[in-house]
Amino acid sequence: MKFATKAIHAGQEPEKVTGAVTTPIFQTSTYADDKLGINKGYDYGRTINPTREALEKNLAVLENGKFGFCFSSGMSAVHSVISMFKPGDHVICSDNVYGGTYRLFEQIIKEYGIEFTFINTSDNDLIKKSLKKNTKLIYVETPTNPMLGITDLEVVGKIGKSKKIITCVDNTFITPYFQNPLDFGIDIVLHSSTKYLNGHCDVIGGCVVTSDKGIAEKIKFIQNAIGAVPSPFDCFLILRSLKTLAQRMKAHNENAIAICEVLIKEKKIKKIFYPGLKNHPQANVIKKQMRGFGGMISIDLGSYKSAEKFCNGLKIFEIAESLGGVESLICHPATMTHGSVPKRMRVKLGITGGLVRLSVGIEDKEDLIEDIKGAIRLT
Numbered sequence: 001m002k003f004a005t006k007a008i009h010a011g012q013e014p015e016k017v018t019g020a021v022t023t024p025i026f027q028t029s030t031y032a033d034d035k036l037g038i039n040k041g042y043d044y045g046r047t048i049n050p051t052r053e054a055l056e057k058n059l060a061v062l063e064n065g066k067f068g069f070c071f072s073s074g075m076s077a078v079h080s081v082i083s084m085f086k087p088g089d090h091v092i093c094s095d096n097v098y099g100g101t102y103r104l105f106e107q108i109i110k111e112y113g114i115e116f117t118f119i120n121t122s123d124n125d126l127i128k129k130s131l132k133k134n135t136k137l138i139y140v141e142t143p144t145n146p147m148l149g150i151t152d153l154e155v156v157g158k159i160g161k162s163k164k165i166i167t168c169v170d171n172t173f174i175t176p177y178f179q180n181p182l183d184f185g186i187d188i189v190l191h192s193s194t195k196y197l198n199g200h201c202d203v204i205g206g207c208v209v210t211s212d213k214g215i216a217e218k219i220k221f222i223q224n225a226i227g228a229v230p231s232p233f234d235c236f237l238i239l240r241s242l243k244t245l246a247q248r249m250k251a252h253n254e255n256a257i258a259i260c261e262v263l264i265k266e267k268k269i270k271k272i273f274y275p276g277l278k279n280h281p282q283a284n285v286i287k288k289q290m291r292g293f294g295g296m297i298s299i300d301l302g303s304y305k306s307a308e309k310f311c312n313g314l315k316i317f318e319i320a321e322s323l324g325g326v327e328s329l330i331c332h333p334a335t336m337t338h339g340s341v342p343k344r345m346r347v348k349l350g351i352t353g354g355l356v357r358l359s360v361g362i363e364d365k366e367d368l369i370e371d372i373k374g375a376i377r378l379t
């Protein structure tokens, strides 16, 4: 089966009692036993819920994995993965991860005795050099937020397998429509489903997918023990949104490519970061592991003043945190999504005062281009 068909059908048999074609919202916290100690496979809503089950099965199929788990946010999905490790363990992490992931690792988890090395995971040799005897996890975001840097998944997968290190990829920015990390030997893929998976800026959610039974057992245990599970209604909304993921991603990709072509010609734009650029430094890796470039573009306008004028001058793009919705958004990472990353690290990564991140929506591209051209004139 191809992607769009799987997105519409996987995990979603007609409901057993009525034949309802759409998986219902099972809004219940508990389930009655037939007799003491005998139930229908459902006991308590934190542990199991049929709407969540359908979503978990669907996501596992879309990511070419065997087991899916849903969470109440992307951050709780990240937290569930890091909760598999213990004091004394060492983690190698992409230095340009989402600011909230950096904050969780650096300000909370580190305090529990887990050691982190943040490096540019685009550099294969640097990953190898950063390995320690106690390295237990390589955690990668690719493409990164907001610099759109790329890590070679095949290389990370091979290092992980040869050294018995668990590997995890945050696939939020590009989605399973364009990239399946598990196909490259990665053990765990996770998402903020708040973004493209749900795609309508109306749900906060997260998910984890793996094909490894041992990892799946641990994540299932953590999901139930910590209890950061999504509501049945949110699961219903994400399940419904996934039915159009293929069509939405095609439109995001097409619009972003068209916008990039315009941006390249604008002298006021100092730098453009987009995986679809012909001169992208990792074009070969992109070709190997991605089937498209996605809808995220970052541009550097040279100064905070110009970035401010550009953002304020846009009429269709809303200034907002988040990304991946049908509506176009713009954000200023240094003061918004990556405000919790120390300034020296932001500067090293290129998250300057002049950098803005566009989440290109699926509106008509002519309107988006006109909006951008108008705002550039004001800078």
Ligand SMILES: Cc1ncc(COP(=O)(O)O)c(C=O)c1O
Binding pocket: 073, 074, 075, 076, 098, 100, 101, 141, 145, 170, 172, 173, 191, 192, 193, 194, 204, 205, 206, 322
């Ligand atoms: C790449 C990435 N991962 C994880 C998260 C965290 O997700 P959530 O906001 O759903 O908790 C975000 C949020 O922006 C993100 O961009």
